[in-house]
Amino acid sequence: MLEIGNGDMNDAEYVTHFSLWAISKAPLLIECDVYKEKKVAFASSKLLNVSTEIVVANCSTSSKIEAKRVQWTHNSQDGTIRSALDGRCLSINNCSTDEGAIIxxxxxxxxxxxxxVSQMNGKCLNFNQQHGPHVNTLTCNKQDYQQWLWNAIDGTIRIKHDGQCLTVLQExxxxxxxxxxxxxxxxxxxxxxxxxxxxxxxxxDIGFPNGQAAIVRNLWxxxxxxIFIGNYTSPNINYHSVIMLKITPTQNK
Structure with a gap:
């Protein structure tokens, strides 16, 4: 359940908070005195006038598509493991080379x-739950924290220890x-x-053909x-901020 109005966020962060919960189909609740609480004046100026289109998006019963941030591909020829989300490589960055050498x-x-196993240092990709959770490389020890189950059908990589998916943290x-x-x-x-x-x-990435024409609407x-074909590129979005869109194929308009 989303409780808007509690916390020390700025206006843009409240919009972000609300938008993410709306698209996640979570129950929405404003919990504050919007007439008296100055620090959440945003709630009265913005959220009380939330677009009904955002509420419709929140209430839709359609299921969400599988997130690509947990899908990976392995190229056995060059040894790379790439994220299906953005094509970037699984990489060890904290080393002596700038931006990471190929190895x-x-x-x-x-x-x-x-x-x-990393070809750079011969150590195993290791699931570390103490500070994260995150992954690092450690000396191979044959424990289930270093054993990964690769699903060739859906592209997921799961840690044997508890079944969590290897995922990419995106900015x-x-x-x-x-x-x-x-x-x-x-x-x-x-x-x-x-x-x-x-x-x-x-x-x-959202289930439309590449050559599809679609109407893009800003829900806020x-x-x-x-009308855009194949993709839409936003104007610059400030940090901790969002743009919430509805993308409709033209033949359905």
Whole structure:
């Protein structure tokens, strides 16, 4: 359940908070005295006038598509393990080379003992729950914290210890959820702690053909942004902020 009004966030962060819960189909609740509490004046100025289109997106019963942030591909020829989300390589960055040399991104995947071993230091990809959870490389010890189950069908990599998926932490994220009218609700999220970035959502990532024409609508401003083919690139989004969209194929309009 979402409780808007509690916490020490700025206006943009409250919009982000609300948008993520809306697209996640979670119950929405404003819990504060919007007429007396100055520090959450945003709730009265913004959330009490929430677009009904955002509420519709929240209430849609359609199921969400599988997140690509947990899907990976392994190239046995060059040893890379790439995220299906953005094509970036699983990499060891904290080393003596700038930005990681090629060998920092090369891994040997063993189906025999279910290990993923770095070709840079010969150590196993290790699940570390003490500070995270996160992954690092440690001396191979044949424990289930270093054994990974690769599903060739859905592209997921799960740690044998407790079945959690190896995932990529993104600073720029695209959240999507299908709606009952065959459109897609999309949230473009800038997670960084400073600066602003533009974000591109590709039609192929939200279940539309690459050549599809679609109407893009900003659900917070309640304005159509135009008709786009194949993808939409946002203007710069400030840190901790979002743009929430509805993307509708033209033949369904």
């Amino acid at each position: 920092n991104q090369q891994w040997t995947v063993s189906s025999a003992d279910q290990t993923i 720029l994220e695209v959240w999507t959820s299908p709606l009952s009218d065959h459109s897609q609700a999309v949230v473009l999220l800038n997670r960084v702690n400073s600066g602003n970035e533009s974000i591109t959502v590709k039609w192929t 401003t309640r304005k159509d942004l135009g």
